[in-house]
Amino acid sequence: MIAPLGVILAGGRATRMGGGDKGRLMLGGRSILDHVIDRFAPQVPDMALNANGDPDRFADLRLPVIPDSLADHPGPLAGVLAGLDWAATKGATHIVTVAADTPFFPADLVPQLLLAAEAQGHPIALAATPDPERGIARHPTFGLWPVALRDDLRDALKDGTRKVVAWTDRHGTALAAFPVDRGDPFFNVNTPEDLDTARGMA
Template sequence: MTAPVGVILAGGRAARMGGGDKGRLMLGDRSILARAIDRLSPQVADLALSANGDPARFADLGLPVLPDSVAGWPGPLAGVLAGLDWAAGQGAGHIVTAAADTPFFPADLVPQLMLAAEAQGRPIALAATPDPDRGLIRHPTFGLWPVDLREDLRRALADGVRKVVAWTDRHGTALAAFPVDRGDPFFNVNTPADLAAARGLS
């Protein structure tokens, strides 16, 4: 498998944070989004941002900005589709997605997702963390997605599918398990309390 391109998912409405681009909130001397870019960019061949609204507000990042092609804020699957369409234009075979509000995700996210997909013989791989009571917990905004499935995803969105796992389970999904011995690497900032906690961890 050749190196995938990366897509940072920043298309949500941040309702619990009061709206706006929560990835722009500061965590130490850098924004949450800048930290996500710094973590993902060394792992991929190219990088884009999935976001809706005026793309000019992200001009300082120097990244392509990919709006949803499906109306009505359908969720992260629309961002995955936008990323797959962009990747097809780049000649890439896969994308890896990461959420813009998750500043501590693993620095080996991409190789571990690729390894899981190959070892488990599945077209899609999602990140997961162990839970003593529930087994592996999936983190569906952190995944490896083949460009070959983009038309299938387009049809699913047109049919009203919105939950990531409702679509991925149709195709078979590998899980890449990441340790939590130093805390949850997929801790995401949804509320002001989360932001305060993240500032304590950074």
């Protein structure tokens, strides 16, 4: 397998934060996006930012900005599709996605997703953590996705599929389990209260 390219998903509307770009919020003197990029860059050979609206607002990041190809913000799967289409132009076979509002994700995310996909024999792999109520919690914006499934995903989105796991379960999904003994590595910033918590974690 060619090393997967990285795609940061930042296409959401951030309604619970009052709108705007959550990744631009400050955490420890730097933006959340800066933390995400620094954590992701050593794990992938190249990366892009999935975001809608004026791409010039991200010019300082020096990353390709790829918008959703479908209208009306149909959710994270649209960002995955945009990433897969971008990766196809680069000759890549896979992408790994991360969320733009999750600054503490594992520094070994990509190799663990690759190992899980190979060991469990599935084309897609998602990050997961232990959950006291459900047993395991999947983190569907943190995944390994094959470019070969991009047309299938496009058709699913056009047919109305919106939930990530509703699509991934059709194809078989490996799970890469990560520990939470030092806190939830997939803690994401959705509200002002979450931002306060993240600042304490940082």
